[in-house]
Amino acid sequence: MALQGNAQRTGVLTTGGSGFVGQVLLQRLGQEARWAPRALVRQLPGQRLAGVEYRLFGELAAVDVASGHFDQVDTVIHLASRVHVMHETAADPLAEFRRVNVQGTLCLARAAVQAGVRRFIFVSSIKVNGETTDGRRPFTADESPAPSDPYGISKREAEDGLRLLAAETGLEVVIVRPVLVYGPGVKANFRSMMNWLRKGVPLPFGAIHNKRSLVALDNLVDLLVTCIDHPAAANQTFLASDGHDLSTTELLQRLGNALGKPARLLPLPAAWLKGAASLAGKGGLAQRLCGSLQVDIGKTRELLGWQPPLDVDQALRATALNFLKEQGK
Template identity: 40%
Template sequence: MKILLTGSSGFLGNHLRGTTNIKRIVVRENDNCDHWDCELFTISALNGKTDWSDAFSSIDAVIHLAALAHSRASTSDDYQQVNVDGTLHLAREAALNGVKRFVFVSSIGVHGSNTFEAPLTPNSPLIPDNDYTRSKFSAEQGLKQIATETGLEVVIVRPTLVYGSNAPGNFGLLSKLIERAPFLPFGIIKNKRDFIAAQNLADLLVRCATHPNASGQVFLASEGETVSIGEFTNQIARGLNRKIIQLPIPISLFRLIGRLTGKTHLVEQLVGNLHVDNSNLKQLLDWTPPHSMEEAMSQLNKGRK
């Protein structure tokens, strides 16, 4: 199975770039890739008009990571052009050129941002509530239509929070906080959240591209080890060789501060629940994460910028 990879210069792409089966990677014209020992396909931009001529020679599957992520400077039109139009154009061109499978990295956020008491499943309601997650939802719907029309085998992966060295977003912020502060306020928070290491997600995506049972499926990507925010930050601290003390701050105080500061969404990402049912990964793909959370966290100091 020979795979075309988009988003190769990003955080997760770095973990996939040297993987067996990756035959060709897509790069932007301004990407610094002189040191990459792999076959390159260069594009000027990702949108509904990208020229994919000759991109799919000898390619069996596409893993599509490239996307416009959360950005205050981006508009709904920006998300539409990149995450929807760009994705669907790529999938159509792949199908027309004989590519068998298309693995799309979506977002767990398509299920909404509320606190979920019961585990999410692939069939849980889809209620995206911002421009980014709405674009991912729209791309999912469009890909399913393309699959129906062309026979392209679409696989949708909705990752939980992805962690690892130099990870962006909330994990990067937590890591910086742990490096600078000896105290954290999560001592009595007993929430349930799922996570996945970048190494494990990379391994899963290749399995989704190559396993016959993945065709047409939706997977909620996690390691299947639900932990509290206190346990998770303790693991980060051990990975960074830092000692921290967890203070016993009530969850009600967190939520009060969130309402007063207009940061309710951020607070819920820390103290709320986001537990997923990933059982179909084992049942259909015979996949279990190759690295434990402790093993993955032990790599945090390697390659940090």
């Protein structure tokens, strides 16, 4: 890609451009004249975004300077990863997570250094901090990490490797740890909740007094774009959220309002739900629905002067409207 006036346009290479976050990030970059986005993808999309150059690649570990992928690139935003797997099939899950999330990330970063890339933005995970804030204060960006599953462990090891590379080479590394991301097109449990609400299913979550941080897709993308050229972002770790924590009960109520389907919530005690879920082998799901996971984004706000562009209700409305459109409602 020939950049027109390097002083005005910044070459930004992204991985994971076909994913939930990556597609919206590329759309945002392609719409703004100051960015020159290039996406490394394993398969070319049927519909390509205007202003984005797409390049095919195989394994992250095979991406090198000779490929030309880094030509005229100032910043890399690394989204691609082996994500948390609900039904794991690998014989050694940690080894597989390390192969992709640690070795692949560090190979990509070393190639970026060789090509003269200035900044490497790594999208990590709140799982590096831990799984729950039950009985404690919200997580902060600079406290000691405590990952407990293979995915979180691999993300922490990738972070550690990037920091070491930065110290050795002068590469500016920015680490962003999002909480649960939601927005138009969201899948998994969040989409299931919208299905339950749309169908008017009575749900036993009317008395859940936990607190969970979430981050809207557009808010996360805005933060990543802010980190591309903000001078204070260099060699820092940031947590990403909407800055407004909700209980499961509050989330369902607000989401039901956004869908035009008031939530039918039964006030069953959280202890009952956790006990029943444990007996059914669904303890992890119960923790996500009944437990707390809060983050403090004070550092993100103060150091970057960043505020989430969308409030929670705006983001939930956008998510709900997209879901209803997909359902033909």
